[in-house]
Every structure is written in structure tokens, then in C-alpha cells.
Amino acid sequence: xxxxxxxxxxxxxxxxxxxxxxxxxxxxxxxxxxxxxxxxxxxxxxxxxxxxxxxxxxxxxxxxxxxxxxxxxxxxxxxxxxxxx
Numbered sequence: 001x002x003x004x005x006x007x008x009x010x011x012x013x014x015x016x017x018x019x020x021x022x023x024x025x026x027x028x029x030x031x032x033x034x035x036x037x038x039x040x041x042x043x044x045x046x047x048x049x050x051x052x053x054x055x056x057x058x059x060x061x062x063x064x065x066x067x068x069x070x071x072x073x074x075x076x077x078x079x080x081x082x083x084x085x
Contacts, residue, residue, distance in 0.1 A: 021036060028035030062079070069076035 022036045023036060023041060025034075025036030026038055027040075040064070066076055067078060
């Protein structure tokens with residue numbers, strides 16, 4: 001019951017302050033009101049984009065290698081074993 005009331009209070013008070021400006025503005029200086037968290041959203045998108053840029057090609061190439069390799073290949077066998085663990 002307490003969790004529901006805390007969540008309700010959070011949605012009630014926080015929902016009124018949420019706007020496009022809050023999502024796009026920079027954080028305020030110390031002890032100032034208003035501002036937003038635009039750089040946090042941008043930073044998150046940059047990090048996720050870089051991680052995808054690195055991991056997707058490696059994952060695709062690994063999947064192609066495993067699909068095309070023979071079962072007696074030591075590297076493929078060890079990768080398949082590690083995948084099951």
C-alpha cells in the first residue's frame with residue numbers, strides 16, 4: 001500500500017513538471033530552479049549508439065562464423081560450449 005502511494009505521489013508531483021523543455025534543457029546551476037536533463041538523454045543515446053556500433057558487427061560476424069564452421073573446429077566448439085554455460 002505504501003509503495004502505491006509513493007508511486008502515486010511521484011506521478012502526481014513529477015507529472016506536472018514534465019515537459020518538452022525539461023527533456024531538452026541543460027541542468028540548472030547549483031541552487032537554481034528549473035532546468036532539465038537534456039545532456040543526460042543525449043549522453044545516453046551516444047553511449048547506446050556507440051555500443052551498438054561496436055557490438056552488432058561483432059555479433060553478426062560471430063554468428064556467420066559459427067553457422068559456416070564445421071563441428072570439428074576447435075574455436076567454434078569452444079564458443080558453442082561457452083554459449084551453453
